[in-house]
């Protein structure tokens with residue numbers, strides 16, 4: 001029995017006042033990172049919140065393995081976005097989160113990877129803050145880290161890279177206004193999120209701005225999952241190789257000398273149960 005229900009059972013209380021207080025009770029929104037796909041990569045806190053939530057508002061990239069951890073009491077609301085197929089505008093998602101919290105529910109807003117890395121998590125929190133809705137953030141493993149680990153590509157191996165840059169390759173209006181000169185410098189690793197459709201152009205720009213056509217690059221699809229596929233090639237050949245292999249979204253592109261290390265560090269076994 002909740003504290004509200006308990007109070008209502010007491011004959012001496014002012015019932016209208018109690019009802020008004022209950023109506024004002026507001027839930028918390030937990031902005032939770034679901035990691036890159038493999039449910040074993042969730043944080044313990046994320047798993048606990050999924051068990052306890054009243055409602056889980058989830059995205060396209062949150063896989064079945066993670067959703068299986070949601071408690072049976074929770075309502076599941078899918079608000080996923082896919083390229084060119086926005087199922088719910090961002091403003092409606094923001095409104096939904098505020099509404100659900102104002103119903104007094106504990107809301108898990110579940111996003112792929114980490115909610116603050118190319119995930120619009122910050123935008124959603126700004127709306128909650130403006131509406132006076134309490135919130136907490138639970139970080140997740142971002143795709144760059146999870147996917148590179150499972151592809152056997154150490155992003156900042158110190159023999160090859162002094163820095164690692166995460167960029168989005170999402171082409172707005174078919175153009176990509178990245179700082180190509182900076183991205184084309186050697187001794188760094190560049191990780192490109194959402195770059196599959198513009199892969200050809202991305203590789204061309206990196207070569208045009210100074211990297212060798214032989215520079216190593218890889219695309220990983222469905223990283224961390226049993227369906228993971230990795231194509232390693234060069235900037236000159238990557239787009240064609242990825243096309244030949246038929247890789248599908250979600251895909252992450254990794255550019256840099258560290259890609260070569262996969263030849264000896266590829267450890268991923270699709271039947272992880274055998275490896276554990």
Ligand SMILES: C[S@@+](CC[C@H](N)C(=O)[O-])C[C@H]1O[C@@H](n2cnc3c(N)ncnc32)[C@H](O)[C@@H]1O
Nearest residue numbers: 113114117119142143193194222223250251252
């Ligand atoms: C909208 S961004 C969200 C990123 C997420 N917030 C994160 O921290 O990983 C989605 C992109 O992340 C990358 N991505 C996410 N999960 C992936 C996976 N399992 N394998 C490969 N790429 C992935 C893809 O580039 C995909 O297009």
